Each structure stands twice: as C-alpha cells, then as structure tokens.
C-alpha cells in the first residue's frame with residue numbers, strides 16, 4: 264500500500280466523524296485561512312459515503328469512508344495516509360441503549376483508529392529534494 268508522507272511540515276488533520284454536527288463545523292474552521300497555521304489540509308471521514316448536502320469544496324481536501332468499529336476496514340482505508348496525518352480530531356460517536364454498550368463500541372472505534380495510526384512508519388521530515 265503506497266504511503267503518503269508529510270514532507271512540508273504542514274498540519275494535516277484527520278477528522279473522524281466529519282459528517283456530524285461537530286465534525287463539519289470543525290472542518291470548516293480548520294480550512295479557514297484564519298485558522299492557526301491554516302488553512303489546514305483536512306481528511307474528513309465518516310462511515311457512510313459523502314452525503315449530497317456535504318460542502319466538499321469548503322470543508323475537506325479528501326473524504327474517506329470507513330467503519331471505525333471494523334479494524335480491517337479501518338486499516339485498509341487509513342494506512343495510506345497514516346504517515347501524513349499530524350492531528351486527529353475525534354468527533355465520531357455511536358449511541359446504544361445502555362451506557363455500558365456505548366462505552367464498549369466507542370472505545371473499540373477509537374482503539375482501532377489509534378492503533379492503525381500508531382503503526383505507521385515514523386514521519387519523515389526531510390524534503391524529497393534534499394540529499
């Protein structure tokens with residue numbers, strides 16, 4: 264699987280849950296030229312494919328779909344960008360009937376995403392043009 268590296272040190276966000284109420288506002292804020300170190304490069308993700316109402320051009324550079332509850336799917340979709348991402352914004356949520364079930368599923372989702380990102384090769388900060 265080809266890795267994308269972050270050679271120019273720019274902040275690169277992964278927003279997990281970008282189609283949610285919080286996720287979309289966050290994406291728009293990071294894409295703003297007035298954002299600290301902005302505009303950021305933003306990968307936005309959700310479980311389902313991009314909704315028709317989603318303002319793609321202003322909110323994200325790339326939209327990714329994966330089910331964070333599924334480690335295999337998460338690995339397949341996140342591995343290629345895991346060396347590039349500098350900041351993760353966790354705004355995904357699953358709601359179940361019982362609080363115990365909420366904890367279980369949301370913890371598993373977060374674990375899956377972090378384990379894929381942590382298994383990425385260390386970030387390489389050398390310019391590709393530098394020897």
Ligand SMILES: NC(=O)c1ccc[n+]([C@@H]2O[C@H](COP(=O)([O-])OP(=O)(O)OC[C@H]3O[C@@H](n4cnc5c(N)ncnc54)[C@H](OP(=O)(O)O)[C@@H]3O)[C@@H](O)[C@H]2O)c1
Nearest residue numbers: 280281282283284285286309310311330331332354355356
């Ligand atoms: N909304 C508020 O007013 C508010 C206020 C304060 C704090 N918060 C907190 O902010 C967080 C987000 O809330 P929200 O209201 O924005 O939630 P939301 O509208 O329900 O959005 C949840 C997001 O998570 C994604 N998601 C859910 N399950 C997923 C999975 N298995 N894999 C990948 N993505 C998944 C959803 O994508 P799909 O739809 O494709 O599954 C969606 O993008 C929560 O922790 C909430 O407690 C919310």
